[in-house]
Amino acid sequence: MNDSTEEPSGASRGTQTLMRGLDLVEALRDEPLRVAELARTLGLSRTTTHRLAAALVERGYVAQAERGLLTLGPTLLQLGFTAHRRIDLVRVARSRMEALSADTGLCVFLGRRDGDHSLHLDRAAGRQRLEVSTRPGDRRPVARTGLGKALLFDERDDGLARLYRATGADDAAAIDRWVADMRADIARGHVIHDSVGNDGIRSIAAPIRDVSGDIVAAIGIATAAQYLTPDKVAAIGPQVAATARAISRDLGYADPDPSVPAASFSLAPSLP
Template sequence: MKNSPSYTVTSVDHALQLAVILQVEGPLRVSDAAERLGVARSTAHRLLSMLVYRDFAVQDENRWYAAGPVLSLATRSHSRVSLLRQVAMPFVESLATHLDESANLMVLFGDHMRFIGTVEGNRVLRVGSREGSVFPAHLVSGGKAILAELPPDELEAIYAPQAWAGREQDRPSLSALREELHGIPAAGFALNVEGTEAGVTAVGRVVRTGDEDLRAAVSVSLPSTRFSTDVLGSVVRGLIAATAGIERAFGRKIAAEAR
């Protein structure tokens, strides 16, 4: 379970968020960074300049910033994740608005889920943004939904003892995990009931991208005090509509790129 520190250093938090965006989604401009963080362009420029200085970012001749040597990932991963976020966020926003609860877009990286987009609900009591956060895949609803649909050999590889060297105490029992994941594909959703944060329940559903290297999910997070069977039905129906819309739109984008 992750707990927020008793105090936060805003500039550090912003720099770390930018580092994650560059690593997972790829290049961006100062204006993009300012919009994502909700800060002035001058502030975004100073943050990006410091990332460049420390080799977390590089700037090209067109003034775009990209992941530097410290953060470099495959270019294909960058472009597909960035494209997915571009396509998916309007549907995530619509889902959050319809339910008036926080909705999230996340992707699988190894044995963790990275939250690459959040739209918060408008209620006073709501779950805050998870954008930029990383959680163990087997604990979050979207991660469970994805893991439940993986081929058995791929699931075994992710949770093989050798893959968790140095952090064996955090590795879940594979047999217990399989038992927990059983039935999720048939249900079409997965639950996280206070598994990552006290007082928070989340419902997740897979986004089928058609790309085995890009496994994604959408989730809805809400205070556990508002969760009920009736609410679950509404959330699942919203997730079905949102993920179907994302899958169609993403498929059209990929097809257009291929032409």
């Protein structure tokens, strides 16, 4: 097998070697492989593949497993953990929050789960004069807000029922309806929530995942229900979900459908 049709210069040869090494590491992302299998996957000779693998094993980027298999090594685990620990969720999400706020004219919130509560981390103010009072640092029962409910998308039915009961609900039929409504939200990909009480706030929220695939935060918009009419909810809901997916990809999440962009369109409600 011929690895190249022409001999590259010194500088380009170094770049080529680096790229081949990275290709080898990425080829091991899903499963361990033998040198011969790697050579076929990469389109390289076995000699070149063996030489690259040996260098990567020496640096800990690749490890030797049983039966001649090669797998990802401990150095990658250490680097991945360090990178994950250094990610600042608020910093990563901020620009997309501001874009969503600019497009919709609404206040955008970012929060994470804190036990049985949601903890608000950041907000991007919209153009509206009517302002939702929630501030960074505020905590709410996780089952009582749109943002909190988006953090529960991976909960089982019994977990959802427990969290709703924690808000004071004790009617079995009401709890069952709430769990069924949550399942509808999960199937849709975003929450549409009307607050309990007299404040008349309507919110739309969606979960954010990180490289592990776990939900680590949620993003949402909120305003008076009269300004989020059904037609605007139908338009803004997918935009909130797309923004959450874009932030998830920024955090390393392997989106099963990365073709879905963070939608960008102006749909500012007419506010007093």
